[in-house]
Amino acid sequence: MENGFRMDDKVALVMGGSTGIGAKTAQLLARRGAKVVVAGLGASDIDKTVNEIKAEGGAALGVLVDLSDESAVAACVQQTVDTFGKLNALHANAAATGKDALANDVMLADMDFAAWDYVMTVNLRGLALTAKYSIPEMIKAGGGSIVFSGSGRGTQGHLEYTAYGVSKSGVEGLSRYVATQYGKDGIRSNVLEIGLVMTDAVKSNLPSEFCDLLLQHHLTREFGRPEDIANAAAFLLSDESRFITGATLPVDGGLARHASVYADQRRMMSEIATVGV
Numbered sequence: 461m462e463n464g465f466r467m468d469d470k471v472a473l474v475m476g477g478s479t480g481i482g483a484k485t486a487q488l489l490a491r492r493g494a495k496v497v498v499a500g501l502g503a504s505d506i507d508k509t510v511n512e513i514k515a516e517g518g519a520a521l522g523v524l525v526d527l528s529d530e531s532a533v534a535a536c537v538q539q540t541v542d543t544f545g546k547l548n549a550l551h552a553n554a555a556a557t558g559k560d561a562l563a564n565d566v567m568l569a570d571m572d573f574a575a576w577d578y579v580m581t582v583n584l585r586g587l588a589l590t591a592k593y594s595i596p597e598m599i600k601a602g603g604g605s606i607v608f609s610g611s612g613r614g615t616q617g618h619l620e621y622t623a624y625g626v627s628k629s630g631v632e633g634l635s636r637y638v639a640t641q642y643g644k645d646g647i648r649s650n651v652l653e654i655g656l657v658m659t660d661a662v663k664s665n666l667p668s669e670f671c672d673l674l675l676q677h678h679l680t681r682e683f684g685r686p687e688d689i690a691n692a693a694a695f696l697l698s699d700e701s702r703f704i705t706g707a708t709l710p711v712d713g714g715l716a717r718h719a720s721v722y723a724d725q726r727r728m729m730s731e732i733a734t735v736g737v
Contacts, residue, residue, distance in 0.1 A: 498513075548598065551609070612654070676727075
């Protein structure tokens with residue numbers, strides 16, 4: 461879909477753009493003509509994504525930024541504008557998904573609230589700060605689009621990753637407030653409710669048995685790929701989605717769109733059919 465939804469006159473900031481979903485989104489936006497700022501942690505990953513964009517003829521800038529540092533977030537947005545002249549699109553995709561963050565994100569009564577605070581600082585406060593400093597620049601540019609990366613864990617209760625899930629619930633609320641408060645200024649804001657996506661981090665951190673269990677509950681034959689999320693983000697960041705704001709778009713292979721007994725019922729019906737034969 462590289463040739464769809466052209467963004468030749470746009471400048472896009474992808475926060476959390478160095479790897480996985482963010483990297484694929486940055487690359488896709490560049491292929492569609494946008495000038496892209498790849499922001500996040502990990503200088504080598506940022507350089508890799510920027511160099512891949514430039515190798516394909518795109519325009520890209522890499523910026524190291526710690527979302528827990530408000531001044532660094534403000535400086536990242538300012539560097540975007542200083543380099544490319546404006547800001548039209550923001551993919552607020554960054555999240556605390558490192559091994560330590562996930563390992564310490566346990567059931568609430570067992571939670572060390574230093575771990576809780578860290579996740580909230582990055583996943584919710586950091587994205588709010590990114591929007592805070594991006595919105596005035598988008599208004600100066602005549603309007604813009606923000607896409608927040610949410611999660612199915614933000615809409616359902618789970619047995620683990622408590623802080624992550626609650627932070628993603630907050631992201632959905634944040635997006636609705638942005639859409640409501642700044643819609644008349646030309647700002648749109650939407651959320652991608654992302655399901656399990658086979659990024660390198662997921663492949664290395666999730667046991668295969670758990671992945672097999674989850675796939676039984678998908679309505680699709682496969683898990684999502686980073687490219688699937690990038691395609692949805694690129695649409696919502698483009699002018700083709702000009703009448704969509706304040707919305708949450710599930711991009712989860714149907715994982716949360718069915719009754720909770722779906723997989724068990726499907727298995728039971730298969731067993732009945734086999735016995736009937």
